[in-house]
Amino acid sequence: MMLGSVLNPVNSTIIAVTLIPIGDALGAPPSRTAWLVSALYLATALGQPVMGRLIDIFGPRRLFLVSTSLVGVAGVVGTLAPNLGVLIASRVLLGFGTCAGYPAAMALVRSEAERTGQDSPGGVLTALAVANQTIAVLGPLLGGLLIGLGGWRTTFALNVPLAAVAELLGLLRLPKEAGTGESPQRGRLAAQLDLPGMALFAAMLISLLLFLMNLHPRDWYLLVIAAAASAAFALRELRAPVPFINLRVLGGNTPLLATYGRALVAYVVSYAFLYGFTQWTEEGFGLSPFHAGLVQIPMFLVAIGVSIVTGRRKGVRGKLVVGGLGQIAACAVMLTLTGDSPVWTLVLVALIFGLPQGLNSLALQNSVYFQADPERIASSAGLLRTFAYVGSMVASSTAAASFGQRADTGGMHHLAWIMLGAGVLCLVLTVFDRTLGRPSPPRLTRTRSSGI
Structure with a gap:
């Protein structure tokens, strides 16, 4: 469970210190x-909500094995990529390949709770959070x-052994009958999957994210496409007998909707720091990729400590309030930094960011576990990651717009505001x-409902 869930964060954090070397090698700003x-x-x-829906139906084993194999393929493609275009294609494969790990883990936790009749996931959920934060420590x-030993291509080659180990453990350890949702007959498969709903969801999300990746008035048509696809998606889901995302149920779950909204905003700050601040420490401050990675370590060490200390406490309001205050304080310190600042001030910013890094991710994960329909825990967890990744898109686009051709101090201050x-x-x-x-534990008995 933990190895599958960290495949995405290891590729998220490791790329933070490779952007500048890749740009230098391939001549890309x-x-x-x-x-x-x-x-x-x-x-x-x-891919996350789609994979989550499939896991809800079929269980985690087969989806985990198929998707993880894509991680190995992506590692080979990225290692041999001759240009930036192929390298981007390998990252797309990585994205789809890492989709199953987290929803599968959440589904297994729920499945075990139903099997034993004892719903005490605090330790397991904390372990998942700590595993993700630990790999985030090691990533940069x-x-x-790896860059020092063999160049930036070794950071892509790393996925080959990771995928091989994950496949082996999945084959040996994942239960063959661990599904948390329905077991549809083959003839009803298309209806259970709601393929038209998935297609409209994809059109809506892709057009929106393409607009966010490169904010410019000339791309206004992408917003029109997103709006049209959104309207069509809503009509489809409200009329579908088994919707991909049950908008009526989701719309009535105000706490879960609020959690998704907070996740989007919180991860804008988190990913803007991870990518934007790291690029500035290399290009604007003059650190090597290795030392830029070292600067990030205090943030993740604090995050791990915070998660371990607070992990078994089910309350989330206090965690989110302190996490929000931590983000504000860290951004305020960023605004004081220049290329001549002492190194300890960079470490100070990382230390402060560690507080919200540990509190927010744990609180959001626990919120979804307790607020979501138990029968749709995998797809609900996948949708949480979707909102987080929309936040990361906004962060990436904002960092690119702030820096332009060079990650200088002025751009970093613009990003910090x-x-x-x-x-x-x-x-x-x-x-x-x-x-x-304080969230209440979800019912362990099944309730028949459709969609998230």
């Missing part, structure tokens, strides 16, 4: 290498080490949310 970030999250944002540092605004919004959404409180 930050505005173009930003597509290496956006491509993975575009594919994952689309590991990326810097945007991050500060997002942090304030996240705090406001938490403080004034009357639905937020």
Whole structure:
């Protein structure tokens, strides 16, 4: 479970220190290498709820094995990529390949709770969060080490052994009958999957994210396509006998909707720091990829400690409030940094960011576990990741627009102001949310309902 769930964050964090070396090797500015970030999250944002729905129907085993094999293929393609276009294509494959790990883990937790009749997931959910944050610690540092040993291509080759181990463990350990949802007959498969709904969801999301990746008035037509696809998607889901996403049920679940909204805003700040600040430490401050990775380590160490200490506490309001205040404080410190600042100030920013990094991710994950329909836990968890990846797209686009051709100090300050605004919004959404409180454990008995 933990290995599958970290395949995405290891590729998310390792790329942070490779953007500048890849740009130098392939002659691409930050505005173009930003597509290496956006491509993975575009594919994952689309694939997570789809893969979650499939896991709800069939169980995690077969979906985990199929998707993880794509990670190995993507590692080979990225290692041998002759140009930036092929490299971006490998990141798309990585995005789809890493889609099953997290929804499968959440489905297995729910399945075990139903099997035993004991719903005590605090330790397991904390372990998942800590595993993701631990690999996030190692990602930038590991990326810097691999670049030093064999160049940036080794960071893509790493996916081949990781995928091989995940496949082996999946074959040996994942239960063959671990589904949490229905088991449709073959003849009803198309209806259960709601393929038209999935297609409209894909059209809506792709057009929206393509617009967010490169904000410009000339791309207004993408918003028109997104709006049209959104309207068609809503009509389809409201009329479908078994909708891909049950909008009536989702619309009535105000706490879950609020959690998705907070996730989007919180991850704008988180990913803008991860990618934008890291690029500035290399190009604007003059650190090597290895030392830029070292600067990130204090953030993740604090995040791990915070998750371990607070992981078994089910309350989420306090975690989100403190996390929002931490984001605001870190952004304020970023605004004071220049190319001549002492290194310890960079470490200070990372330390402060560690607080919201640990609290927000854990609180959002626990919120979905307790707020979602137990019969749709995998697809609900996938949708949480989708909102997070939309936030990462906004962060990537904002960083590219702030830096332009070079990640200089002025661009970093521009990015910090945007991050500060997002942090304030996240705090406001938490403080004034009357639905937020100590979550109650979901029912372990099944309730028949369709969609998320």
